[in-house]
Amino acid sequence: MAQNKSSNTIIKGFVLPGLVQPLLSPDANPGYRKIRTAFEKVREEIERSQADLILIYSTMWPSILGHQIQAMPEPEWNLVDEEFHELGTIHYKLKIDSEFAECYNKHALKRGLHSRTIAHHGFPIDTGSVVALKLINPENRIPAVIVSSNIYSDRAETVVLGKAAVSALKEQGKRAVAVIISTLSNRLHADFIDPKDDKINSLKDQEWNLKILEFLEKGRLEDVAQLSRQIQREARVKKVSNFKPFWWLSAVMGAHNRYTGQIYEYQPIYGTGSAVIGLTPALNASRDLEFDEDAPEYYTGERNVLSLSSESMADFSSQQNSGNFDGSTEMENEDNENI
Amino acid sequence: MATEPQKSKTKGAIVAGCLAPHPPHLVYAENPPQNEPRSECGWETLRWAYESMRNELSTIDHDVLVILSPHWRTYVGTHILATPHLKSLSVDPVFPHLFRYSYDIKVDVELAETIHAVCQEKNIPTKLMQNPDFRVDYGTIVTGHMINPLWNKPIVCLSANSVSAYYNLDRMQALMMELGAATKEAIEKSGRKAILLASHSLSHRHFTSENEIPEDMSKEHITNHSLYLWDMKMINLMKAGKSKEMVDLIPDFTEQTIAETESGGLTWMMQAMDYPTYPAKVHGYGTVIGTGNVVASWAPKSSHSAPTAHSTQSGVQSGVQLGTK
Incomplete structure (x- = not known):
């Protein structure tokens, strides 16, 4: 089987947690230090990858008016986490690929999304993206681009957002590592704890985390993506409409299970299930056990509706599976066809 | 850095409570010198409502503004600003094209520490925020500006604990009632x-x-009629002095309208004020990008006195004319 087409644009994918402890207090708990060490392994892998770009989708950057894409060439600030402010200040100066951000935005708009680039001094770049970039790209050797997570969007928009990134990579001839900033279970402890006593918030969270890890270790990215709604119900605090990062990652990397998964580390950070995971395109796929959702190329849905339950959402489709608005067809991401 | 506690004090009091929404659009439309983007106009009904409320508050002698903000969202306990002076640039993460505001805020650290101490006695999880690099959330800044654009009164800011997301709205109500009682004490x-x-x-x-022009008021309206009906239900209870009934409705109201009462601010304030039975003064209602906003105040008659040196107009006293470029 030929190597999948997306490997031309996405070299590797990573799942990274965004809490500050591995950066600011790695020795407060042996688990935090292990996560820090795992970040360092990811840094080494990215340095070896010869990627042109670190492409980040952060669940810790919520947006309301569509999606926002960071385009400030060198954003610089002193960041204090709003939850763990006592752990100190993070000074950052990042290197952003502004040209790619504009190109990404162009393709998002072309695919029917509402999006825009952001380039304002002092814009509050989310803690998760800053922590990740400080740890995996400390010298800014590779430019990054960060895209927000819209609180109202669901699967169709998120999948199309991922495909827009692939279109932009192809247009610019760039190769990227794709990163999602997200914990697995996201339930923090509701009271203050001694970091030495940290643990996963609940047994149910732990069981779901282990299930996700089992899938990803076998490279079953699309299976996890298609379980996202259930993960949202079972293991996520309902801060947003749905659990979306794996939809984006599978759309960017290719919606299948043909990956080699590597669990670098899995530890509790203040109750959350924090894992450092890598996915590398592979020649052989795990069995495709969970595929049952389609893969829209363009977004044509109505956004200004009240949130519906996922059950009722399943009763209709606002997605256009293929074809441009002018009626022509253009399947820019044909990964599913290669399975 | 804590200030030196006073040796003897008269009993303090809550002299007024305000429902004071924080859409950054209002500051944008005022064109104050602190905010970088410029507007032509916009959201006048709400801005004039704030002007009316500022006029009312100018007749109430007060030392400090105590804010509970949904945009300082914490998941582990309630956090309280406790750094004496905070100065920086606030850029709205959702509307950065409308709100890039240079703020310079004094915090009443002694009161913050007292609220923290009382909460500790009552086993309410709280933490003081003492990092001088901390960036104050834009909700606090917008509300603070619209109430007092000269920032000549210190503030205390409480975070909004996400208890409703972790548990449910009833648990939120219970926590906010405890927090309100502790704040009053x-x-x-x-x-x-x-x-x-x-x-x-x-x-x-x-x-x-x-819209291409954010302040294009021909495009502004409530997102849908059911939200409007619910908003009017709540406002009518405010006007009728039925604050307890209003608070009892908050879980249903919040669920039906995705309301920002989810943050607990209104429950906290009504509990701290012992559920006023006198009518709220509703200064105005308006929508901002589809959301329903009311500017309302509760002030017992005993609070009103002669006008103080309080800033009454947001733009004018800041050196910029209201509503014009």
Whole structure:
């Protein structure tokens, strides 16, 4: 089987947690230090990858008016986490690929999304993206681009957002590592704890985390993506409409299970299930056990509706599976066809 | 850095409470010198409502503004600003094209520490925020600006604990009632005359796209009629002096309208004020990108006195004319 087409644009994918402890207090708990060490392994892998770009989708950057894409060439600030402010200040100066951000935005708009680039001094770049970039790209050797997570969007928009990134990579001839900033279970402890006593918030969270890890270790990215709604119900605090990062990652990397998964580390950070995971395109796929959702190329849905339950959402489709608005067809991401 | 506690104090009091929403659009439309983007106009009904409320508060002697803000969202306990001076640039993460505001804020650290101490006695999880690099959330800044654009009164800011997301709205109500009672006790101990500010809207379903001209008022309306009906239900209870009934409705209201009452601010404030039975003064209602916002105040008659040196107009006294470029 030929190597999948997306490997031309996405070299590797990573799942990274965004809490500050591995950066600011790695020795407060042996688990935090292990996560820090795992970040360092990811840094080494990215340095070896010869990627042109670190492409980040952060669940810790919520947006309301569509999606926002960071385009400030060198954003610089002193960041204090709003939850763990006592752990100190993070000074950052990042290197952003502004040209790619504009190109990404162009393709998002072309695919029917509402999006825009952001380039304002002092814009509050989310803690998760800053922590990740400080740890995996400390010298800014590779430019990054960060895209927000819209609180109202669901699967169709998120999948199309991922495909827009692939279109932009192809247009610019760039190769990227794709990163999602997200914990697995996201339930923090509701009271203050001694970091030495940290643990996963609940047994149910732990069981779901282990299930996700089992899938990803076998490279079953699309299976996890298609379980996202259930993960949202079972293991996520309902801060947003749905659990979306794996939809984006599978759309960017290719919606299948043909990956080699590597669990670098899995530890509790203040109750959350924090894992450092890598996915590398592979020649052989795990069995495709969970595929049952389609893969829209363009977004044509109505956004200004009240949130519906996922059950009722399943009763209709606002997605256009293929074809441009002018009626022509253009399947820019044909990964599913290669399975 | 804590200030030296006073040796003897008269009993403090909550002299007023305000429902004071924080859409950054209002500051944008005012064109104050602190905010970088410029507007032509916009959201006048709400801005004039704030002007009316500022006029009312100018007749109430007070020492401090105590704000509970949904945009300082914490998951582990309630956090309280406790750094004496905070100065920086606030850029709205959702509307950065409208709100890039240079702020310079004094914090009443002694009152913050007293609220923290009372909460500790009552086993309410709280933490003081003492990092001088901390960036104050834009909800606090918008509400603070619209109430007092000269920033000549110190503030205390409480975070909004996400208890409703972790558990449910009933648990949120219970926590906010405990926090409200603790806030009242702390204010009385402190000797301060305090105005409470619940910084949030009512119904909270946004539009998901924006017009080319953000202040194009021909495009502004409530997202849908059911949200409007719920907003009016709550406002009518305010006007009727039925604050307890209003608070009892908050879980249903919040669920039906995705309301920002989810943050607990209104419950916290009504509990701290012992559920006023006199009518609220509703200064105005308006929508911002589809969300429902009311500017309302509760002030017992005993609070009103001669006007103080309080800033009454946001733009004018800041050196910029209201509503014009």
